[in-house]
Amino acid sequence: IPSPPRTPPQVGSTGKRSIPTIHRLPTLHDFTLHLARRTRLDPAAALVAAIYLQRLRRIMPSGARGKACTLHRVLLASLLLASKYVNDYAPSNRHWAKHSGVFSVEEVNLMERQLLKLMDFTLSITEEE
Template structure:
C-alpha cells in the first residue's frame, strides 16, 4: 500500500506530468523498491529486484528509476497515520 501512496503523492505533486510507453510499469516498480527500502530494515537490494523481474529492466535502469522517483517525490517517503486515513476514505 505504501507504494500506491507514493504513486498517488506523485500524481498530486505533478498532476500534468505524462509518461511514455511503459512508464506505468517503471513507476510501479520504482515505488515498490522505495516502499520496500523505507519500510524494511533488511530491504531487498536492487540486484534482487533485477533477478525477480528476470531481466525486464537492467540493473542500471532500476537504479535510475529509483533515483528519479525519489527526486520527483522530493525525497519525502514518510507516510503518516493521516496519510493512511485519507487513503482509506
C-alpha cells in the same frame, strides 16, 4: 510473514549478470502480480507504495504522458522504495531488476534516484495519507 528472499548471487564466469531480454512488455496487472510474488512483497510495503503513487499523482501535471513502460517503471520504483522504507532488510536493486524480467540494474538504480528526487527525498508517511 516470510522475509523477502536474499539477493540472488551473480552468475557467469565474468561475475556479471546478463540483462534479461523481453520482447513484449507484460500488462501492468501481470507485472504487479509477478513482482509481488517473486519479491515476497510485504503488505505494509504495498500500502506505502500506494501512498507514494498517490503523491506522484498530486505532483505530476494532469497531462503528463510517458512511454509504454513508464507505469511499469513508476510502479517498480515505488515498490522498491517502499520495501526499503518499511523493512529492515529489503531486496537489493539487482534483485528487483532480475525479478522484473524487464529492466537492467542500471535502469532500476536510475528509477530509484528519479523517484526519490520527484518525492523530494521524503519517504515518511503521515496518518492522513
